Amino acid sequence: MTIRTHLLKRALAPARPALTPRPSPSSSSPLLSLSIPHSQHRRRQQRLYSTHPPNAKLNLPTDYGTTPLLNHHSQSALSNPELPPDVRNGTTKRMNLMQAVNDALSTSLAEDESVLIFGEDVAFGGVFRCTMKLAETFGGDRVFNTPLTEQGIVGFAIGLAAEGMRPVAEIQFADYVYPAFDQLVNEAAKYRYRDGTGGRSAGGMTVRMPCGGVGHGGLYHSQSPEALFTHIPGLKVIMPRSPVQAKGLLLAAIRSNDPCIFMEPKILYRAAVEQVPTAAYTLPLGKAEVLKEGSDVTIISYGQPLYKCMAAIKQVEEEMPGVTVELIDLRTIYPWDHETVFESVRKTGRCIVVHESMVNAGVGAEVAAAIQEDEKTFIRLEAPVQRVAGWSIPTPLVFEQFNMPDVARIYDNIKKVLDY
Amino acid sequence: MKSRLASVTRRSCSQRPLFRPLTAANTIPPCLSLSQQQQRRPVASFEQGPSQRPDSQYVSFPGAVKSAFSHTMKFESPGSYPALPTYRVVDQHGVVVDESFTPDLTDEEVVQLYKHMLTVSIMDIIMYDAQRQGRLSFYMVCAGEEAVAVGSASCLTKEDVIFSQYREQGVFIQRGFKLGDFMNQLFANRNDPGKGRNMPVHYGSKELNIHTISSPLGTQLPQASGAAYALKMQHMQDPSIPPRVVACYFGDGAASEGDFHAALNMAATKSCPVIFICRNNGFAISTTTLEQYRGDGIASRGLGYGIETIRVDGNDIWAVREATKKARELALKDGGQPVLIEAMTYRVSHHSTSDDSFAYRAKVEVEDWKRRDNPIIRLRKWMENKGIWDENKEKEARESTRREVLKEFSKAEKEKKPPIRTMFEDVYEEMTPDIKQQMEKMRQHMERYPEEYDVGDYVGGVDSLKQ
Secondary structure, rough: HHHHHHHHHHOOOOOOOOOOOOOOOOOOOOOOOOOOOOOHHOOOOOOOEEEEEOOOOOOOOOOOOOOOOOOOOHHHHHHHOOOHHHHHHEEEEEHHHHHHHHHHHHHHHOOOOEEEEEOOOOOOOOOOOOOOOOHHOOOOOEEEEOOOOOOHHHHHHHHHHHHEEEEEEOOOHHOOHHHHHHHHHHHHOOOHHHHHHOOOOOOOOEEEEOOOOOOOOOOHOOOOOHHHHHHOOEEEOOOOOHHHHHHHHHHHHOOOOOOOOEEOOOOOOOOEEEEOOOOOOOOOEEEEOOOOOOOOOOEEEOOOOOHHHHHHHHHHHHHHHOOEEEEOOOOEEEOHHHHHHHHHHHHHHOOOEEEEEEEOOOOHHHHHHHHHHHHHHHHHOOOOOOOOOOOOOOOOOOOOHHHHHOHHHHHHHHHHHHHO | OOOOOOOOOOOOOOOOOOOOOOOOOOOOOOOOHHHHHHOOOOOOOHOOOOOOOOOOOOOOOOOOOEEEOOOOOOOHHHHHHOOOOOOEOOOOOOOOOOOOOOOOOHHHHHHHHHHHHHHHHHHHHHHHHHHHOOOOOOOOOOOOOOOHHHHHHOOOOOOOOOEEEOOOHHHHHHOOOOOHHHHHHHHHOOOOOOOOOOOOOOOEOOOOOOOOOOOOOOHHHHHHHHHHHHHHHHHHHHOOOOOOOOOEEEOOOHHHOOHHHHHHHHHHHHHOOEEEEEEEOOEEEOEEEEHHHOOOOOOHHHHHOEEEEEEEOOOOOOHHHHHHHHHHHHHHHOOOOEEEEEEEOOOOOOOOOOOOOOOOOOHHHHHHHHOOHHHHHHHHHHHHHHHHOOOOHHHHHHHHHHHHHHHHHHHHOOOOEEOHHHHHHHOOOOHHHHHHHHHHHHHHHHHHHHOOOOOOOEEOHHHHOOO
């Protein structure tokens, strides 16, 4: 195969794994088939953008089918200590992240008639199928399409919230939230503050948006603008890592009386599948979660990179017996859980922050600065805090694998802080 | 591992990475039957539009179902259409020109409206001078626009919700905002509902159903559409709640913001009971309307969004009232729809205390406007013609209002400022650990440097920062 035809074949490759059947929205069968470990792929399959190099040991595709970050069995899902007792005694159902979001939206519509869901193309189910069947079930007055105007969608949501409704607005991609930036920053975030004794706020509002890299999203289907929102007093910024988290955190965001920016890592919509409790439950906002305990390095991340962190940790711990790495999911990126992070870093003395978006003035900058500013934590630091993040560039199409933090870069930084 | 960017494709799986599916609206997803697509409320959608008949004289393009074919190429020229007329009931001499008009108010009620306009204008003059003396940081007067605010607000119910821009003092006074309330906000004292956080003139009142004013222009427009949709849903879900409308005020400059476009389009497509009231006073600070737009004002745009629209003489309180009454009726028709009122006025005053308008317009022009046409004088002439007002009443009203403004002024000026703690509250429903920690830092710092901070004016001093 010449290089030219090889590149051409790569460019023409289908934008999805060949073995993932196309879901049929009208059928009642589960929408998702299991992701197949790479080794079992048919030999004739084209190489995809994100396929790993032939000799790679670190940068292998995430195996969502075996990752310890997902609950592959119902008992592990139900043993989550954050769940209320009645939920833990209930049942679970296999869901991908998109179905978990759908489940949370459906639950909120059913439990509170002031909940409304709208955005571009949500009525037929949404371009990512997150709002499937909601318009049919709850009616076109409560689940509806809007004209194509992000500033209008968010302004509309603020007005609804200020008059006592609970709007859940969808921005089709986080990359397109900027026309609504004024409404979010100057209006939603400051509504309660400026209304004073009036007590009116945009707190009933939740704005959902798919975010993050997806392998081939290029400049405008890959961005993670969370750091921009974490600089705004008055907004809560949340990003779930899995279906269980998505359902619990989204329900918490919708019920919360503060305006919430809920960012859904779009690459996980279909890829991340786990057992999700069927009953309604919320997970705490503003609370990080220690996903894995360790004593030598702390890694802080959120969203999809957590899976890459897990793979890097596995590799390091196999190679260096006795070394253990602690992994923390921030979950709520603002207001974030300082105490859980500080406590961990005081114990391990070494820290790495991992996120997809640009490194400078990103969430890593805030976390690292807070760690060194905290007197009790600073004196326990054994190495400089490292940030593994996107470079200071836009999110380019064919270079995505070199821009997003990957297993190899996380692995290398773990070794670096251990060797310091 | 991949998730496809958008699944709005036809049955045959597209091999291209998709852009945002702009044309998805024109593709009935194969997964949905027509019956599933039907909403409970009839919506304008091409699926329910006429189907294409052979030799049809009308286009069945989904984007314009009523458009007839034409065999003559002709570009529509805005100049070939007459400007929308300006509705007026009473001319500048106070004489009724709309013969079908009969006043719907008692003489006392008319006098009350007049007094509200007068109060606003007297308060404006006093507060403008007070800012000039450095006794408050900022002020904006609304000279020449009192009738738009007072007249329109007088046709709304107490339950109707209002969003305003910043030059609508008359709306507040008409709904029951007291002089003391204005003063508390202007001096940002302990009784200011905004808790001393907002610049002067950024009034708000939960009791009066007026949302707090914010400086960013046009942002209140889509919010008004959303609020109107909320009122509509609340009435649908609980018919014991009376049908209500939202009134939203803005200037001709703010109408150039993208939020204006978003708001009118969303209100029209979602059938929201909202009345958009534009104060077209000829200027946005120094920018004239000739530099602001080239169409027929703001009113002509309403038609483009499919919105019932009227242009009125904003210096004629009767025209404003008649139009607003009818607009409220229209806004509630068939479950709800938006209405646009463009009220033509002239900004007699400077834009604000930070602006000297004679830098960009001739003083003689302003003086001429003041002399030729003014909403307060016009109503006064009407009342005098009717025999319900005279020079003595005028003198008495002016003097007593002035006394009352000055009384409330000194009272509010003497009041203490809100506790310093207030600056840290209401950012979120509950104080975050972050904010609590910062409040404590501030307290310790201020206790170490007591001579560096002036806390005497604030209720509770530094102690208010204690957890």
